Amino acid sequence: MALISKDILQAKKLLEEENIVAIPTETVYGLAGNTFAENSLVKIFEAKNRPFFDPLISHTSDWKRTKDFVLNFPEQYLPLIEAFPKGALTLLLPKKNNVPDLATSGLPHVAVRVPDHDLTLSLLDKLDFPLSAPSANPFGYISPTTAQHVEAQLGEKIPFILDGGACEVGIESTIIGLENGELTIFRLGGIAIEHLENILNKKLSIKIHQSSNPKTAGQLDSHYAPRKPLYLIKNYPMTIGDKITIENLGKFSPKNVGFLGFSDILSVIPLKNQFILSENNDFAEASKRLFAGLRYLDELPLDIILAELAPNYSLGRAINDRLVRASYKV
Ligand code: TXA
Ligand code: MG
Numbered sequence: 001m002a003l004i005s006k007d008i009l010q011a012k013k014l015l016e017e018e019n020i021v022a023i024p025t026e027t028v029y030g031l032a033g034n035t036f037a038e039n040s041l042v043k044i045f046e047a048k049n050r051p052f053f054d055p056l057i058s059h060t061s062d063w064k065r066t067k068d069f070v071l072n073f074p075e076q077y078l079p080l081i082e083a084f085p086k087g088a089l090t091l092l093l094p095k096k097n098n099v100p101d102l103a104t105s106g107l108p109h110v111a112v113r114v115p116d117h118d119l120t121l122s123l124l125d126k127l128d129f130p131l132s133a134p135s136a137n138p139f140g141y142i143s144p145t146t147a148q149h150v151e152a153q154l155g156e157k158i159p160f161i162l163d164g165g166a167c168e169v170g171i172e173s174t175i176i177g178l179e180n181g182e183l184t185i186f187r188l189g190g191i192a193i194e195h196l197e198n199i200l201n202k203k204l205s206i207k208i209h210q211s212s213n214p215k216t217a218g219q220l221d222s223h224y225a226p227r228k229p230l231y232l233i234k235n236y237p238m239t240i241g242d243k244i245t246i247e248n249l250g251k252f253s254p255k256n257v258g259f260l261g262f263s264d265i266l267s268v269i270p271l272k273n274q275f276i277l278s279e280n281n282d283f284a285e286a287s288k289r290l291f292a293g294l295r296y297l298d299e300l301p302l303d304i305i306l307a308e309l310a311p312n313y314s315l316g317r318a319i320n321d322r323l324v325r326a327s328y329k330v
Helices: 008-016 038-048 063-068 075-083 118-126 147-154 193-200 283-299 315-326
Strands: 003-005 021-023 030-034 057-059 089-094 109-113 160-162 174-179 182-187 230-233 257-261 274-276 304-308
Touching: 003 147, 008 021, 008 030, 008 118, 008 160, 021 147, 030 038, 030 057, 075 089, 075 174, 075 182, 075 193, 118 160, 147 160, 147 283, 174 193, 182 193, 230 315, 257 283, 274 283, 283 304, 283 315
Parallel strands: 003 160, 021 160, 057 109, 089 174, 230 304, 257 274, 257 304
Antiparallel strands: 021 030, 089 109, 174 182
C-alpha cells in the first residue's frame, strides 16, 4: 500500500532521494521522478511496465525554468505560453545534455508542461529539478483521475501518492511541437484545438501518431483500455433504442452489457450498467468524467462495454481519440 497524503514535504524528501511519487495534476495523476536522475526514470518505467521507447513529459513550475534544461525556446511557442502560463499544454523543446536520453527515448526534444494544480506547483517550486511524469497507470490501462485510482493499480509498487483530489480536466494534455518550423498538434488533449487556433489566429495541422513515439509507428494503437472489450457506437446522433437493439447485441444479454453514453441513456440496457458523461452535453464535464466512467464500467460484472462517440469537435475530438484507442481491436 502507498501512503496517500497531502504532505508535500514528504513527497519532496522522497523525490530528492530518487524515489518515485504519484502527483496530482489538473489533467490526470502522474507518476513522478527527478528528470535528471536516470535511476528515478528507470523506476517509473518499471512501475508502469512501460516500454523504454515511450518518452516522458517533464513538469516544471514555470516556463522560465525550462532554461535549465532546454537549449532554446522557439518563438512560435510564445503566444501559447502567454495564453497558458500553466495548463493542459505540453510543448516539445530541444533538450540540453542534462536531460537523460531515457526521459526522451533518445529523441532530441523533451516534452514539457506546467501543470495547473496548486499542490503540485508548490511541490515543484520547492524542488531544484523538473519532474518526469507519465500518467500513473499501468501501461495501456485507463489513466487515473483520483488518488484512489492510482492506489488501486500501483499502490503495491510506489511508496507515496500526493492527494490533490479529483482532476479537474480529466484527460491528458494537448501536445504541440514544430514540424518543418510549423506548430503541429501531436496529441489531442485537455485544451481544445479550436481554442489554440483562436489564440494563434490560424489553423493547426494535426499529426497524431498511432504509437506514442513517432519513431515506432503503429505499435501502440491500443491505449487507455479497460480489461473488457469496448465497442464503439459510431453514428452520432444515434437513435436511442433504434440503432442498438436487443437483437444486435448478438449473444450478449442486456444485463451483461455496459454503456458509456455521451449525454443520453440507452433504453435497452439496465440503468446501473450505464454511465453518462454529461447530461447537459458539456464537453468539460464529459472529459472530467471519462476515465472514471470507463473504470466504473470495467469493475461491473459485464461481458462488454458499448461506448458512444462524442460530437466530433472541441474536447469531443480528444474524448473520441481516447475512446477509439480504448476500443477493442480484432
Ligand atoms: O496531461 C498529461 O500530459 C499527463 C500528466 C501527468 O501531465 N501526462 C501524460 O503522460 O499524459 P503520458 O506518459 O501518459 O504521455 C506522454 C506522451 C508520450 O506517450 C508521447 O506521446 C508524448 O507524450 N511525448 C513525450 N515526449 C515526447 C517527445 N520527445 N516527442 C514526441 N512525443 C513525446
Ligand atoms: Mg498515459
